[in-house]
Amino acid sequence: MSLQHLRNYLEGRTQSRTQPICAYLYDLVHLRARADSLRQSLPPQCKLFYAIKANSDEPVLKALAGHVDGFEVASLGEIHRARAVDDSIPIVFGGPGKSDAELEGALDQRIMLTHVESEHQLRRLDWIARSRNQVADILLRVNPAFVPQQATLRMGGQATQFGIDETQIPALFELIPTLPGIRLKGLHIHAISNNLDACTHLALMQHYFDLAEAWQRRYGLAFDWLNVGGGIGVNYANPNAPFDWNSFCAGLSALIAARQPRFQIVFECGRFLAADCGYYMSEVTDIKTSYNKHFAILRGGSHHFRLPVSWQHNHPFMVLARDSWPYPFSRPAVHDAPVTLCGELCTPKDTLARDVHVERLRAGDCVVFLLAGAYGWHISHHDFLSHPHPERVFLDNY
The missing domain is CATH 3.20.20.10 (Alanine racemase)
Known part of the structure; x- marks a missing residue:
């Protein structure tokens, strides 16, 4: 998925005080192409199966059927998901x-x-x-x-x-x-x-x-x-x-x-095949400073995207600026400084990247986490604190 596709999605969403942006975007065109490329590079004696635990969404499985040699499952529920897509794979x-x-x-x-x-x-x-x-x-x-x-x-x-x-x-x-x-x-x-x-x-x-x-x-x-x-x-x-x-x-x-x-x-x-087809986009709802450290609060967090907390790493991301600002007062921002990207949960463990440098980050901008197509939504505790789920968008034939 190109940067322009991400910007197109962002521009298609009008800025709202009450509904900050929070979405997963999956590039099914890229996913199929990646599967074909990996499979074709293997020696003829090898088969490429997709471990569906990484991302078992129906559009993902449908996109991969015919582009991998089979599916690997780890439960009866996953068997049923696979069979719902292809009765003979x-x-x-x-x-x-x-x-x-x-x-x-x-x-x-x-x-x-x-x-x-x-x-x-x-x-x-x-x-x-x-x-x-x-x-x-x-x-x-x-x-x-x-x-x-x-x-x-x-x-x-x-x-x-x-x-x-x-x-x-x-x-x-x-x-x-x-x-x-x-x-x-x-x-x-x-x-x-x-x-x-x-x-x-x-x-x-x-x-x-x-x-x-x-x-x-x-x-x-x-x-x-x-x-x-x-x-x-x-x-x-x-x-x-x-x-x-x-x-x-x-x-x-x-x-x-x-x-x-x-x-x-x-x-x-699983991860190696699907990770780079997915992006997790989250709007910054606040920028604050506590004891000389900067924090960006996101609409979303580890209840949507648990991987960074689970693996204790700073997840790669980029910032998409949004110039419109709906409030009649000043816009919180951080410039040329390290910032910690946090979610909206009531726990200090809800951190997706810690002390990472940004040139500029403002409330209302969006942070896009890369490599989020595998073990993102599917390993997360979705209903903790009963926050709304992210929008989930599957892009195909663009």
Whole structure:
């Protein structure tokens, strides 16, 4: 979305004392183009799935259907969202806490692969599938003993609620042939999140290959799939230095050529695919100074856009000036100084960027937070304090 599109939206809204601007804007044209570009860069042996937890809005899912190889879901509700958009698109089902109702729903909705996260989950799925005269295709989710990278979040290489310890996997290889409701199709290994370095992510892929190939040799297995998760990051601190996807794909092509794995490789990207299609726009309702520090109060905040508070970072933004001013008295402003951008909630944690320099910011101007298309609205506590929800605008075919 261009700056002009943002300005067009802003100019289309008349200034109001009582209804300050607060909106999410999503660029569906860019989203489709990005999905096509990422998918086309991958080696032919790889598939690109969209992790819908990042943004599960129906217009987003409709925009991506046909531009990704499938959807990754983590609940029965997400299964229904995906099926409402496309009755036949491949779906893979993750999550550590699947209920019996969710496992039954996965079988009802023809889920391509269920990612099994414990022996108990495995046995329950087998019991349910046999009671229905069905067989469930599964991947075992592995928590590897060693993860060679650091990242913002770690789901593997340490004690977590995710997956099955690497040391426990061989026992499940022995168990699965005795479970007639289960068909093992491969492994799911998703150990880190928001990695920004292409070289270290490639090393992670090599480690995943090592584990899969060693187990195939030792146990006489032939995996069809290796799901390597998502984990590819978005650089909120410096949006001009993104993860080098093209370099990563070139390295992955060389790795596949050298190793000749027979399994197909699934990426389930959410943040990396959708973040830069979305913008969160919020009007400044007040500028104030407290003990020599400047604060801008926004219409909105972490109840709409929780990501900056959750990750404890200053979210990237830009200022869109609005010259009209409806009041008969002076306009609060801050010039060439650091300011903290706060929301309207009754908590000091409602901060989206702290001590960030602005050339000029005035009450009535709008702040536009970039990279807000993933894990923004969808992870936020919308009804805390019962403030109005933001407008949500999906731009397509402009």
